[in-house]
Amino acid sequence: MADPFTQPLAEALARVAILESVDDSGRAWLAERAEDRTFEAGQDIFVAGETAEWMAMMIAGEVHVLRPDTGEPFIFVHEGDVSGVLPYSRMVTLRATARAVQRSRAALLHKRHFPDLLRELPEVGERLVWMMADRIREQAVSETHREKLMALGKLSAGLAHELNNPAAAVQRAAAQLCTLLTELQESAAGEAPIGRHLCSTTAADPDPIERADHERALRQWSRAEGHDIPRDALAALADAGLGVAEVTELLAGVPREAIAGLVVRTTMAWRARALVTDIERATTRIADLVGAIKEYSYRDQAPVQTVDIKASLERTLTVFTPRLKHGVTIERAYEADLPPVEANAGEITQVWTNLIDNAVDAMQERGTLRVAARREGDAVVVEIGDSGPGIPPDRVRQIFEPFFTTKPMGEGTGLGLDIVRGIARRHKGGVRLLHSRPGDTVFEVRLPTGAAAREETDGDHVPAS
Structure with a gap:
């Protein structure tokens, strides 16, 4: 394919989408009236505040239209696209700057030629009218989307702020409660090795089959020995990964009549500490989520x-x-x-x-x-x-x-x-x-x-x- 930067303008205009079906004489008519311009990367084609006078037909390269408030590109013009002023447009002053991001070539047609364009090439005029309608719709959608994002950012910032204080308070309380329960469990652990063992054990995630076997065996052991230990306490021992052999060893030397009460007290303390640990982890997770949301909400200010x-x-x-x-x-x-x-x-x-x-x-x-x-x-x-x-x-x-x-x-x-x-x-x-x-x-x-x-x-x- 011919180099778009060296092709004669009349031939190169065939690269513009709305001119693909225009015959040679029609493109020659346009080429006689358009200015053939080449722009280097970083060069402005249009500048915000200038009088809106030119329609740009892109032959090669890429141009970005920048938001006047942030300098952020919001319209991207590629080879074959048309930008700038269009026929029937009421734009008087350019509201944004158009800048080449790579070497680009464009045919610029002054608006004084628009009446002749509509008369000589009516099919092109019709396409340009549809293009202007599409542009208006797209810009409206873009602005609506941007406004919604800004509103959502403010809302999420407010919610994050409101969530942050109670989440932090619960997190501090859970940490303090966990410390107190650990101290309480340690003070009671001197009653028997089973208390000391559970005090040093955190909630595990045992194999479900192994845990079920442990609980079943512990219930059989409790009935056989006549201890009458509540099922919840036996389930807690199984959760801690203890079987009959380990429990028997840890209860060695404990008077028979004291075993049931001791197991209940130590397993209740162990379960309470495990629950508080879960609460602490959950509130830490909430704090992490709130922090992430706050970062999102204030991203434009960062x-x-x-x-x-x-x-x-x-x-x-x-x-x-x-x-x-x-x-x-x-x-x-x-x-x-x-x-x-x-x-x-x-x-x-x-x-x-x-x-x-x-x-x-x-x-x-x-x-x-x-x-x-x-x-x-x-x-x-x-x-x-x-x-x-x-x-x-x-x-x-x-x-x-x-x-x-x-x-x-x-x-x-x-x-x-x-x-x-x-x-x-x-x-x-x-x-x-x-x-x-x-x-x-x-x-x-x-x-x-x-x-x-x-x-x-x-x-x-x-x-x-």
């Missing part, structure tokens, strides 16, 4: 800081626990001594969130989620993969486009990977689909380490078909 990638990935997995615990197996592969990255911690967490969410959805919450991180030169490379059905080959090249989604109607906005790409680029990194086939889809995120942040991105691309 400054650039040193980020531990492994810890960031693990916090994100913690948030996904409700969706992962029933049918998803997690395979981790973290290289030792991963270097930190200088980044906005909340935004980096959002990258993991979107990729993991897509992976879990693809597997329908049943399968294997693979999370790996390694160092490559001056970058940390993170791979997130899943065992889902894979991305259809005919859709691979569209996955990073805003509003494109493979999910059913109403289940996806098509903004997740677009957000991931924007965040990666702001951090002078890149994201790409490494490969996708049934049972093995992997996305790769590359982030520069510390002071090694590069001046240019690694680029976002998909594997060659």
Whole structure:
């Protein structure tokens, strides 16, 4: 195929989607009236605040339209697309800046030619009207989505704050109660070796068959010896992994009439301590979840800081626990001594969130989620993969486009990977689909380490078909 940067403009205009069916004379008419411009990476095509006068027909390259408040890209213009002012548009002043992210070529048509364009090439005018309608709809959806995310962030921040105080209080109380119960159990342990043994034993997770055998044997032993020990106490001994032989040995020397009462007291203390330990673990889990939610809620306010990638990935997995615990197996592969990255911690967490969410959805919450991180030169490379059905080959090249989604109607906005790409680029990194086939889809995120942040991105691309 001819070089898009050296082709005569009339021929090169055939690369623009809305002009594919226009004949040579029609493209020649346009070429006579358009300005043929080439832009280098980083060069502005349009600047916010300028008078809106030009329609840009992209022949080669890629251009990002940046939000005026944050500088974040929210519209991506590729080869074959049309941007800028369109016929019938009422835009007077440009509200955003359009910047080339790689060497690009565009044909710029001034709006004074629009009446002639609509008269000479009416089929093109019709397509441009539909394009303007689509643009308005997409921008409305984008703004609505953004407003909802902001509202959700404020709501989750408030909930996290309200949950944090009671969760922390319960956690402190559980820790203190566990300490008191341990001291109480130790003070009573001098009655017999069985008390000292249970005092030093934590709640186990014994083999169910072995535990059932122990409990059955202990009930038979209790009846045969005439001890009349309650079944709950015998069950606690089995939970602690004790059988008849061990219990008989630990009760050696205890008066026969005191055995039942001693077993009840020591097993009750052991069970109480085990329950408090469970409460402490649960409240610690709640505190971890609240911390993760708070990090999400304040991600837009978080400054650039040193980020531990492994810890960031693990916090994100913690948030996904409700969706992962029933049918998803997690395979981790973290290289030792991963270097930190200088980044906005909340935004980096959002990258993991979107990729993991897509992976879990693809597997329908049943399968294997693979999370790996390694160092490559001056970058940390993170791979997130899943065992889902894979991305259809005919859709691979569209996955990073805003509003494109493979999910059913109403289940996806098509903004997740677009957000991931924007965040990666702001951090002078890149994201790409490494490969996708049934049972093995992997996305790769590359982030520069510390002071090694590069001046240019690694680029976002998909594997060659």
